[in-house]
Amino acid sequence: MTSSPTAIILTFLRQQQGTANFSAPQPDDNLFELALLTSLQFIELIQLLESKTGISIDFTRTDPSSLVTLQGLSAAFGSAAPSTLNT
Amino acid sequence: MNNLTWLTHADSHAPALRINGVEQSYSQLFARAEWLSRAIDWHACGPLRLLAILGNHDAWVYAAMLAAHRLGGGFLPLHPAYPTARLLDMLQQTATKILLVTADALHSLDSILSALHEPMLCILPEESMARSDRATRFPQHRFLSAQDLHQLPARDGQPPPSGNSCAYLMFTSGSTGRAKGVAVCFDNLRAYVDYWLAHHPIGRDDRVAQPADITFDLSIHPIFVSWASQALLCPIPPMSRLAPARFILEHQLTIWVSVPSVAMMMERLKILQPAIFPSIRLSLFCGEPLPTRTAEAWRLATSNGRLLNLYGPTEATVAITSYEWDANSANRHPHSGNVPIGWIFPGQQAALLPASGDLLFTPGEGDLCLSGSQVTAGYLADSHNTANHYFLHPTTGSTLWYRTGDWVRRDEDGCLHFLSRVDFQIKLHGYRIELAEIESLLRELVGHDWVAVIPWPGGEKETQTLIACVAGHDTAAIPSWLEKCRQRLPAYMVPSQMQLLPELPLNSNGKINRAALRQHLQQSLFIDEAT
Numbered sequence: 001m002t003s004s005p006t007a008i009i010l011t012f013l014r015q016q017q018g019t020a021n022f023s024a025p026q027p028d029d030n031l032f033e034l035a036l037l038t039s040l041q042f043i044e045l046i047q048l049l050e051s052k053t054g055i056s057i058d059f060t061r062t063d064p065s066s067l068v069t070l071q072g073l074s075a076a077f078g079s080a081a082p083s084t085l086n087t
Numbered sequence: 088m089n090n091l092t093w094l095t096h097a098d099s100h101a102p103a104l105r106i107n108g109v110e111q112s113y114s115q116l117f118a119r120a121e122w123l124s125r126a127i128d129w130h131a132c133g134p135l136r137l138l139a140i141l142g143n144h145d146a147w148v149y150a151a152m153l154a155a156h157r158l159g160g161g162f163l164p165l166h167p168a169y170p171t172a173r174l175l176d177m178l179q180q181t182a183t184k185i186l187l188v189t190a191d192a193l194h195s196l197d198s199i200l201s202a203l204h205e206p207m208l209c210i211l212p213e214e215s216m217a218r219s220d221r222a223t224r225f226p227q228h229r230f231l232s233a234q235d236l237h238q239l240p241a242r243d244g245q246p247p248p249s250g251n252s253c254a255y256l257m258f259t260s261g262s263t264g265r266a267k268g269v270a271v272c273f274d275n276l277r278a279y280v281d282y283w284l285a286h287h288p289i290g291r292d293d294r295v296a297q298p299a300d301i302t303f304d305l306s307i308h309p310i311f312v313s314w315a316s317q318a319l320l321c322p323i324p325p326m327s328r329l330a331p332a333r334f335i336l337e338h339q340l341t342i343w344v345s346v347p348s349v350a351m352m353m354e355r356l357k358i359l360q361p362a363i364f365p366s367i368r369l370s371l372f373c374g375e376p377l378p379t380r381t382a383e384a385w386r387l388a389t390s391n392g393r394l395l396n397l398y399g400p401t402e403a404t405v406a407i408t409s410y411e412w413d414a415n416s417a418n419r420h421p422h423s424g425n426v427p428i429g430w431i432f433p434g435q436q437a438a439l440l441p442a443s444g445d446l447l448f449t450p451g452e453g454d455l456c457l458s459g460s461q462v463t464a465g466y467l468a469d470s471h472n473t474a475n476h477y478f479l480h481p482t483t484g485s486t487l488w489y490r491t492g493d494w495v496r497r498d499e500d501g502c503l504h505f506l507s508r509v510d511f512q513i514k515l516h517g518y519r520i521e522l523a524e525i526e527s528l529l530r531e532l533v534g535h536d537w538v539a540v541i542p543w544p545g546g547e548k549e550t551q552t553l554i555a556c557v558a559g560h561d562t563a564a565i566p567s568w569l570e571k572c573r574q575r576l577p578a579y580m581v582p583s584q585m586q587l588l589p590e591l592p593l594n595s596n597g598k599i600n601r602a603a604l605r606q607h608l609q610q611s612l613f614i615d616e617a618t
Contacts, residue, residue, distance in 0.1 A: 032326070035578065039329055039348070039516065040551050043355050059358050063333050065326035 005077035008052055009070060012045050013037070027071040037068075049077045090246065091273065092280055092315035094157055101291050102319045105338070106146050113317065119146075120153035123187065125239035126210045126231050129160055133182040135253050135270070135467075136160035141167055141174075141196065142189030143300050144324055147212050151187045152255075152310065157244040161253035161270075164301040167192035170574050173266065175202055177258055180268055180467060184208060190216065200225045212236065250274035251464070257304045257401050260520045260580065261472065262510070264527030268467030269401045271304075276311065278460035279404040282432050283312045287369060287395075293318035294366075295342040296335070298328045298349055303517065304401045305374050309344045318342070332358045339366040343389070346374040346517030350385045351549075359388040366391075373397035373406050374517035376425040376505060378549075382412045398428035398505065401519070402476070402489050404461040407435050408503055427504045428495070435459030438483075439497060440490060446480045447497075454509055455495045456488045463489070513542045515550050518579045525553070525572070525580055532568045533557050537591045539599045540582060541608060555582035556604050558591050586611070 003011070013036050014022045031037040037045065046067070050056050055077050057067070066072045096103075097117035104111045111119070129136045138155040140162050142148045148164075155162040163183055165174050174195065178186075187210045188196050200207065200221070207228045209221075214233045222230050231239075247254075253270040261267040289295070295318050297309040313320040327334050330353055335343070343364075350372065353359050367389040372382075377396045386394050393413070399406035410429025431437040438446045439453030447453055464487065465473035476490050492512060496504045511522040522540045529538040537558035542550040557568075565585045572581045592603035 030326075035573070035581075038552070038583075039352060042329055043352050046356060057356075059330045059332040059353075059356060060336055060363070061333060063327050064329040064331075065324060067329075068326050 003052070004074075005049055005053060005079045006070065006074045008049060009045065009073055012041075012048060016041055025070055027074075028069050030068050031070070032068055042067075045073070049073070053077045091156060091277065092284065093311045094153070094244075094314075096314070096317050099317055101317050103314065103317075104146065104149050105294075105319060105321050106144070106149075107324075109146065110319075111146065113314075116150060117153060117157075119150035120157055121241065122236060123147075123150055123154035123210065123212060124158050124242050124244075125236055126208070127154060127158055127160070127185060127242070129158065131208070132160070132184050135181055135183070135256070136248075137163045137181055137183045137185075137253060137256060139163045139165055139178060139181075139183040139186045140189075140301070141165045141186055141192040141199075143167060143191060143302075144322060145189035145191050147187065147189045148301055149310070149320070150212075153314075156254065158242065159245045159247040159252065161255050163256045165192075166300055166302040166577070167195040169195075169302075169577050171195070171198045171202060172575055173577065174199055176266065177268070178203065178207075179205075180266075181256060185210065187212065188216075189213070197221070197224075200228055203228070210236070247273045250277070255304075255307065256467065257302070259401050260512070260518075260524050261469075262512070262521040262523035264524050266524075267469055267472055269463055270467055271307075271401075271404050271463055275404045275461050275463055276307070278434070279307075279406075280311050280315050282434075282461075283308075284315060286433075289313070289316045289318050289342055289369070291317045293341045293368075294338055295320050296331075296340045296344055297322040298331060298345045299517075300325070303374075304405055305344065305346065305517065307405050308371065308373075309342070313342075330356050330358060332363070335364050335367070340364075341366055341368050343367050343370040343392075345372065347372045347377040347381055348375065348516045351378065351381050354381050354384050359384040361387045362390040364389045364392075368392045370394045371397055371406075373399065375514040377412075378424060379412075379417065379426055382426045383417055386412060386414070396426040396429060398503070399461075400457075400489070400491050400493075402463045402491075403435075403457045403459075404463070407432050407457055407459075407461055408437070410502070425505065427502050429503060430501055431457075431503070432459075432461070435461055436486070437497075437503065438488065439495065446482055446488075450497050450499050452494065452496045452506065455491045455493045455503065457491060458483075458486050458488045462487065513550055515542070515553070515579055518577075520553075520580055522553075525555070525576065525582065528572060528575055529555055529557065529568070532571055533559060533564075535559075537599070539591060539601060539604055541601060541605055543583075543608065545605060552583040553580070554608060555585040556591060556608070557585060557587055558589070559587050560589070562587055 096113045099113035102110050103113040103116045140151045185208045190213050209230045251272045254273045254276040256270045258266040295309045295313045299306040396410045397406035398408045408428045410427045436458045438456045441453035492509050494506045525540045539556045541554045543552050543554045592600040594600040
């Protein structure tokens with residue numbers, strides 16, 4: 001079964017945090033401000049999403065500031081993030 | 088009158104600053120600076136004459152820098168995301184008494200004010216910044232709103248009392264557990280800007296990128312070289328810096344100034360296609376080693392431009408050596424991993440200090456030592472660190488040298504190559520970090536000395552993160568230790584994880600064996616990832 005972009009992102013964040021008490025961010029939370037992503041992890045996440053979804057981001061048209069939330073990332077890779085998340 | 092080059096275009100209608108979608112001409116920017124300077128009375132500021140600026144990506148930050156300089160004083164940039172304790176320490180070390188606060192920093196202000204016992208004059212220049220009830224809640228401090236500023240009389244510009252007066256003060260990570268203040272004086276800054284005006288001039292048609300926070304001294308280059316040249320300064324929003332291709336194209340940037348990490352990230356995202364950035368005519372990289380692979384990718388992406396790799400510690404005013412990477416460079420350095428740091432700027436001096444203690448001006452290897460008009464005179468109120476890094480040498484008379492701690496090789500033709508650090512200082516995405524500063528905090532938190540911070544993966548690979556290793560068994564305490572690190576250290580210095588070991592490996596001298604720790608991490612992290 002193919003995972004949704006939102007599921008891929010949450011799995012990635014959970015792995016990066018490496019803690020059992022990981023709680024999913026809200027759709028519009030800035031993942032950098034929550035210290036859930038660093039710039040290098042952002043690159044890795046984009047590469048992971050591109051490989052899993054087959055969608056490539058054109059950064060000459062996309063400002064990365066639109067990709068710092070769960071909502072923004074999910075939308076860029078083809079799915080709408082739910083308004084609230086079950087953790 | 089003030090004769091600083093970057094203050095000479097006050098009447099120009101050329102665009103000076105484009106930030107958050109709004110453009111200000113030089114005359115508009117200087118009018119704001121003049122207006123802000125009404126609130127600045129150096130008599131109440133202590134000998135350093137510094138205006139503290141709590142803010143980052145905000146137009147008022149830039150007017151405040153100019154306001155300080157037009158009155159012959161300096162500025163102290165304070166990042167609103169820094170922990171309160173760190174900001175307080177910076178204010179107290181400098182005895183700064185005037186604080187300009189921008190809209191993006193209001194959330195940090197209250198926690199600072201509640202902990203600050205010395206009276207502070209706070210300038211809140213944005214019309215939308217209501218005075219609120221701060222004057223009641225913090226009666227020991229004074230507040231000036233936009234309305235208050237309108238009531239104050241204008242102040243005439245004045246030159247700095249001397250060339251040795253502080254133009255800006257930057258804090259860098261300190262090995263003793265406390266940030267070190269580097270006071271860059273007007274003569275230092277003037278020497279730096281003059282070098283660029285003479286050797287790589289830019290002009291009114293140039294649009295200059297500023298992808299660094301104002302608390303990172305690489306931002307000094309685009310700000311002051313632009314304003315000395317009537318060019319347009321374009322600060323890049325923090326989140327756009329992750330991959331600023333669209334920003335570069337939209338703003339048709341002509342001058343690029345950043346750490347190599349930004350180019351490396353764009354390279355990994357496959358953005359650096361040949362000739363993708365045709366408007367860029369000069370690219371400057373500084374702050375960390377520039378991989379030759381990245382340099383070549385960037386050179387091809389900016390096919391109409393030149394590319395310079397710069398090197399310099401904050402103590403020598405942004406950058407003091409340069410190497411031009413061109414179409415033939417890859418052939419000249421076929422096996423090098425990183426671009427050379429190049430030749431010392433004309434008028435400055437570089438010497439090597441090998442283990443023998445002789446100061447060498449010939450080819451060889453040694454700790455790179457710098458002197459000249461760009462080199463600062465010492466650390467703020469820190470005689471221990473000053474004595475460790477600034478020195479006179481018997482063979483060079485009264486010349487003051489700054490020992491960088493960077494081990495370099497000098498070729499027969501004078502070209503310098505960075506090899507390694509001589510201590511535990513590292514660079515992470517361009518940020519200078521003393522591992523000892525983090526370890527000092529960890530020792531305090533865990534209550535013993537058996538701690539070590541390992542740059543990861545490190546070795547010959549680029550550092551991507553920091554891993555703290557601590558002797559002990561109390562895994563339940565790790566979240567609170569990391570939380571305290573987040574409260575006391577800037578985000579880039581907080582370890583990404585903490586590993587507990589029954590004991591830390593020691594070498595034959597009884598010191599913590601960092602190589603063995605790295606090996607242990609390689610094995611344990613590999614096992615974790617494999618499972």
